[in-house]
Amino acid sequence: MPASTQELAEATRRRHRREKFVTHLCLLLGVLIFVFPIYLTLIGSTHDVNTIGRGEVPLLPGAQALPNYAQAWAAGGGRYMGTPAGTMLVNSLVMALLIAVGKIAISLTSAYAVVFFRFPLRMVFFWLIFITLMLPVEVRIIPTFQVMVNLGLTNTMAGLVIPLIASATATLLFRQFFLTIPDEYVEAAKIDGAGPIRFFLDVVLPLSRTNIAALFVILFIYGWNQYLWPLLMVNDRSLETIVVGLTKMIGTGDQQNEWNVIMATAVFALLPPVAVVVLMQRWFVKGLTETEK
Template sequence: MLGISRTSRYIAHAILILGVIVVAFPIYYTFVASTHSLQTILRPPLPLLPGDRFFDNYYQALFGGVGRIGGVSVDLLLFNTTVMALGIAVGKIIISVLSAFAIVFFRFPGRMFFFWVIFITLMLPVEVRILPTYKVMVDLGLIDTYTGLILPLMASATATLLFRQFFLTIPGELVEAARVDGAGPWRFFKDILLPLSKTNIAALFVIMFIYGWTQYLWPLLVTNRNDMNTIVIALRKMISFADADTQWHLVMVTSILAILPPIMVVLFMQRWFVKGLVETEK
């Protein structure tokens, strides 16, 4: 790069490397702890190199069950959390893109009123809606169900606003050309809008998947059975006030397994995610 000395580049790289070490070291330390026995973890200092219990600890957590959460295995917790995160992400995108499509491209009475009603929900904190939403879930018999975990979190005013702002940038000539070619609303939406929106959809999917994966308060309220817990709730239940009562080696294994799916989603969709956030010309 022009105008930047070699010393400045070295300093910049050193700062970046230091930042990576600071961020990554706790994750590495958790991984190291997940490969040691419980006795080794309870007898500090913990070694900085992985131990010889990697396969035993991970197999026990994934398939053997954890005592403090009713013997439920971590693979079931991962399945529950994946279903919830995917359901929330896909549901939010479908509802948001359809509602934004209706608000922008259709002219009907109360169109802007409905948009502002959706927008105003951004001003309501989640805590305000928790109790009435929980009451509805109880009345509908959706406690300890995947529907109860997913349905109340599917609507998203933020995603609707983002899609609306993008749809407003679609040239009117494109809409007219599609109409002249005989394309109806559904064909215009499917063949033109969705392909143009794929980077926005990818970026929102990553954000919403992580949002769903890290949910704590709502799954805590709507699940009572251990086999319906998400992995975040299970992690909290696995930790006791007394170190001797906590299976720390399994806690560390569960922590590592809990962060792997979001990392994989981000890595797999990184190119589309960044493009959807920074792309200005469609």
């Protein structure tokens, strides 16, 4: 190989190494920016209230972790000590699971009906569902709240969940996937004598499992992070969700907050969505990237 060619190849390798170094450096900086506040929250939950109140949050764990987490779990903290973190976690978990499962069930069946059945105004109903994507939550929240009041569903888990279980986005995604299912599958099912329910259970659902898994992760986090709707619907502390409860634990003015307990509660609030993402990571990535069905 001529010297000039060797020099060109070496320069190319150096450029590639340089580009890889810059890429990894940017990635590392991004991770640090996102992780550092969570790390401070975790460390702050292990110190006493006076240390954090003085603004002296160390970078190493303290000795008050067990008392802080025990108080947050059993009694709560801050200026809003009526609801323990354990109760709020259960409420948020139930609400998030019901919202995720309800959205997937309704979206699956509605998309299945639109794609595989022929009935009058079929596409009109689909576009009516799709149009709701253009309406922000704030536009619909007042009439939805009035409906819940008229039905007597305030301060109930049903009132928290029912208005949020319909999802135009999930319906659209399932419809687009169902359109890729070959017509031969439908014809083969008819020849074998399978009805619509049998075809749905034996063919459509197994083919949709990765999509369902990916949407479950997204919709669970959506339900877990709900703030405005639970804030409007619930006055009963026994139904308080942890996202709303965290904001109510923080005082205003000159009142000193129990930041150690608040941070411990924040750590509790992080655990369920992180666990869902970690446990379903493989299915989540596969559902988002898989193209061959």
